[in-house]
Amino acid sequence: MGCAAxxxxxxxxxxxxxxxxxxxxxxxxETARIxxxxxxxxxxxxxxxxxxxxxxxxxxxxxxxEVSFRIGGMTCAAxxxxxxxxxxxxxxxxxxxxxxxASQGRVLYDPxxxxxxxxRRIIEEEGYHFLGLVAEETPPxxxxxxxxSLRKRLLxxxxxxxxxxVLSMPGLFPWVKGISQPLRFYLLFAxxxxxxxxxxxxxxxxxxxxxxxxxxxxxxxxxxxxxxAYSYSAVVTFFPGVFLRAGLPLHVYFDSAVMIIxxxxxxxxxxxxARGRATEAVRRLLxxxxxxxxxxxxxKEQEVPATSLTPGDIVIVKPGERLPxxxxxxxxxxxxxxxxxxxxxxxxxxxxxxxxxxxxxxTSGVLKIRxxxxxxxxVLATIARLVEEAQGSKARIQRLADKVAGVFVPLVLLVATxxxxxxxxWGPAPRLTNALLSFVSVLVIxxxxxxxxxxxxAVMVATGRAAREGILVKNxxxxxxxxRVEICVFDKTGTLTRGQPEVRDIAPAPGQTIERVLKVAGxxxxxSEHPLSRAIVSKAKHFSPxxxxxxxxxVGFGVVGRVEGRPAxxxxxxxxxxxxxxxxxxxxxxAARLARKGQTVVWVFWGEETLGxxxxxxxxxxxxxxxxxxxxxxxxxxxxxxxxxxxxxxAVAEELGxxxxxxxxxxxxxxxxxxxxxxxxxxxxxxxxxxxxxxxxAAADLGIALxxxxxxxxxxxxxxxxxxxxxxxPKTLRLSRKTLRIIKQNLFWAFAYNVLAIxxxxxxxxxxxGLRLSPTIAAAAMAMSSVSVVxxxxxxxxxxx
Numbered sequence: 001m002g003c004a005a006x007x008x009x010x011x012x013x014x015x016x017x018x019x020x021x022x023x024x025x026x027x028x029x030e031t032a033r034i035x036x037x038x039x040x041x042x043x044x045x046x047x048x049x050x051x052x053x054x055x056x057x058x059x060x061x062x063x064x065x066e067v068s069f070r071i072g073g074m075t076c077a078a079x080x081x082x083x084x085x086x087x088x089x090x091x092x093x094x095x096x097x098x099x100x101x102a103s104q105g106r107v108l109y110d111p112x113x114x115x116x117x118x119x120r121r122i123i124e125e126e127g128y129h130f131l132g133l134v135a136e137e138t139p140p141x142x143x144x145x146x147x148x149s150l151r152k153r154l155l156x157x158x159x160x161x162x163x164x165x166v167l168s169m170p171g172l173f174p175w176v177k178g179i180s181q182p183l184r185f186y187l188l189f190a191x192x193x194x195x196x197x198x199x200x201x202x203x204x205x206x207x208x209x210x211x212x213x214x215x216x217x218x219x220x221x222x223x224x225x226x227x228x229a230y231s232y233s234a235v236v237t238f239f240p241g242v243f244l245r246a247g248l249p250l251h252v253y254f255d256s257a258v259m260i261i262x263x264x265x266x267x268x269x270x271x272x273x274a275r276g277r278a279t280e281a282v283r284r285l286l287x288x289x290x291x292x293x294x295x296x297x298x299x300k301e302q303e304v305p306a307t308s309l310t311p312g313d314i315v316i317v318k319p320g321e322r323l324p325x326x327x328x329x330x331x332x333x334x335x336x337x338x339x340x341x342x343x344x345x346x347x348x349x350x351x352x353x354x355x356x357x358x359x360x361x362x363t364s365g366v367l368k369i370r371x372x373x374x375x376x377x378x379v380l381a382t383i384a385r386l387v388e389e390a391q392g393s394k395a396r397i398q399r400l401a402d403k404v405a406g407v408f409v410p411l412v413l414l415v416a417t418x419x420x421x422x423x424x425x426w427g428p429a430p431r432l433t434n435a436l437l438s439f440v441s442v443l444v445i446x447x448x449x450x451x452x453x454x455x456x457x458a459v460m461v462a463t464g465r466a467a468r469e470g471i472l473v474k475n476x477x478x479x480x481x482x483x484r485v486e487i488c489v490f491d492k493t494g495t496l497t498r499g500q501p502e503v504r505d506i507a508p509a510p511g512q513t514i515e516r517v518l519k520v521a522g523x524x525x526x527x528s529e530h531p532l533s534r535a536i537v538s539k540a541k542h543f544s545p546x547x548x549x550x551x552x553x554x555v556g557f558g559v560v561g562r563v564e565g566r567p568a569x570x571x572x573x574x575x576x577x578x579x580x581x582x583x584x585x586x587x588x589x590x591a592a593r594l595a596r597k598g599q600t601v602v603w604v605f606w607g608e609e610t611l612g613x614x615x616x617x618x619x620x621x622x623x624x625x626x627x628x629x630x631x632x633x634x635x636x637x638x639x640x641x642x643x644x645x646x647x648x649x650x651a652v653a654e655e656l657g658x659x660x661x662x663x664x665x666x667x668x669x670x671x672x673x674x675x676x677x678x679x680x681x682x683x684x685x686x687x688x689x690x691x692x693x694x695x696x697x698a699a700a701d702l703g704i705a706l707x708x709x710x711x712x713x714x715x716x717x718x719x720x721x722x723x724x725x726x727x728x729x730p731k732t733l734r735l736s737r738k739t740l741r742i743i744k745q746n747l748f749w750a751f752a753y754n755v756l757a758i759x760x761x762x763x764x765x766x767x768x769x770g771l772r773l774s775p776t777i778a779a780a781a782m783a784m785s786s787v788s789v790v791x792x793x794x795x796x797x798x799x800x801x
Contacts, residue, residue: 077452101456267783482736
């Protein structure tokens with residue numbers, strides 16, 4: 001590779017290949033990192049494509065692959081910590097992360113030492129389920145099936161819990177005293193047994209599975225607590241003589257066992273529902289793909305399943321229908337609603353030769369489209385996959401919670417055992433009863449779930465909300481870094497500006513008109529392909545141009561010819577001097593003024609007279625000034641990087657109100673400027689187009705790339721904006737700040753809850769104030785702690801950006 005541009009070109013080639021999830025090419029190190037799906041692409045294809053471009057790709061002996069997959073059966077953060085630890089111990093694994101909230105795992109590994117089958121085996125050996133890769137579709141109805149089963153058990157528990165509670169409280173309900181004690185105990189036993197073994201059966205099965213694998217989790221705590229209360233009560237019911245001979249009162253605690261299961265099931269149901277709302281963004285994206293497509297085969301129009309389309313197929317899309325795949329328009333014009341993908345509220349006009357995205361809505365004309373990408377290669381599927389992977393990623397702030405969750409359950413078991421012994425040995429009478437109740441309370445009030453959900457719940461909601469706005473976040477770390485950004489650096493050309501020149505000013509000579517200047521200039525420039533020429537022709541099309549003939553280019557000076565039979569020209573001042581045309585003093589002053597603003601000036605003459613001059617410049621995007629103003633309102637400083645000269649850079653910086661700028665910076669030097677800022681100890685975000693800015697984007701704490709919607713530039717950055725609207729930059733940073741705030745609130749609540757609740761349940765305040773918690777209240781508190789964390793995270797769905 002001869003330069004950074006070569007690296008960017010190779011990177012783009014690799015990213016375009018089907019099955020490639022991520023590709024990064026490092027010019028300095030002369031290496032490429034490719035994350036791909038081995039079922040859909042072979043490494044030999046990488047070598048062939050790169051060789052076609054005149055380069056050579058040699059695989060390293062230690063090339064790594066990354067895979068993301070779904071995991072079933074996790075019920076708390078301790079489960080995720082257990083699987084993560086087991087995966088990390090496998091040979092060839094460089095990095096393994098498991099998210100309880102997203103029910104996902106991600107592994108970076110050496111395929112020469114490890115296979116996907118090995119990972120599946122170790123997950124299933126730990127007692128969990130491998131549900132397939134993230135790239136694959138979830139089996140239809142799988143999530144609803146799990147929710148339906150939980151709903152049935154919840155209904156059973158809460159149908160039987162009220163009568164159990166009433167029969168257990170003769171003091172509150174006097175009519176219960178009319179039932180003999182043995183009969184009341186038998187009724188309680190009959191009502192509690194279905195709750196313990198049907199509604200709470202899942203806890204028992206998972207607890208025994210955990211015991212089989214020599215581990216403890218949330219199910220262990222619930223099962224131990226409920227079985228202890230249920231078993232003690234069953235013995236009292238059927239063998240009361242044992243307790244009477246020992247001088248112990250006949251108390252049963254069926255209500256504790258039942259209410260614990262009922263509250264835990266309620267909490268879990270609400271939590272699953274809330275987590276479902278957190279991942280709603282992915283489901284909504286995938287639902288955009290229509291089930292059928294109208295394809296032309298053998299000259300006939302026929303409906304086929306959209307999944308059967310292949311590249312090269314010709315499809316017809318009528319008004320009101322969604323596009324079944326990515327492709328190029330062959331015939332027809334229409335306005336396409338891309339709002340669900342890019343966040344752009346207004347339909348976008350598209351015509352022949354333009355690329356379109358599957359899942360977008362055709363609002364008006366009939367379109368004939370040639371299919372280019374289908375299935376998992378479409379923009380829609382790519383966005384959905386990236387959002388889902390981001391939801392399963394971890395932020396640095398989560399590490400402490402994960403470490404605590406990993407040892408939390410064994411610690412709680414130890415505290416519960418110590419509590420039982422302390423109450424039994426030194427507590428007030430009846431000692432056994434009080435010891436049992438305190439033991440159960442400690443077991444059920446402890447909540448590792450709240451700690452495990454604190455960060456991922458917020459990340460899941462934030463990434464989904466971002467996708468709805470047209471912001472694609474790569475991982476949780478991007479949100480964390482975005483919250484701490486202090487300086488935002490923009491590339492100029494194509495980022496702050498449109499990336500193409502346009503007419504900014506027209507100054508006619510005394511006695512001339514703007515219309516005449518444009519008509520003569522437009523007639524000549526019509527014959528040129530120069531970018532400046534296209535801008536002038538675009539401006540002149542509002543008038544009926546003159547006819548030009550004998551048009552020729554004066555290389556380095558401009559264009560000359562004959563207009564309406566008279567000699568005419570458009571170009572530099574030297575061109576007019578060459579033809580002996582006088583330059584008015586007023587125009588010379590105007591030209592100097594415009595040049596100081598960084599604008600390119602072209603002169604127009606007709607016959608022996610100067611008609612006037614036209615100034616052109618690469619104009620800032622219409623929303624750029626507002627975006628800069630909002631960023632400053634957030635307390636950030638805004639800088640600009642550009643390869644243009646000082647005059648042009650200063651003009652743009654002054655127009656937009658930037659804090660500072662660097663001009664005449666070569667592409668290879670941009671990353672060095674970013675590093676210089678970071679070395680001063682400030683957090684930097686870099687905003688560019690994701691191609692020639694790739695090194696600078698990678699060097700920044702947060703890289704933000706503008707995408708066209710059909711070309712997601714996330715490989716080069718941490719965040720991709722799915723439409724070229726710079727106001728999405730402050731929205732990204734504002735969302736990041738709010739997400740980090742929610743995470744901190746959740747972590748504080750989760751840790752504070754457990755630190756305060758466990759000692760309270762153990763009876764620490766009993767000697768001083770006589771305060772202690774019943775198992776029922778402990779279960780309700782535990783259930784609500786998880787729900788509160790997820791509910792707090794869901795506030796991000798409604799927050800203003």
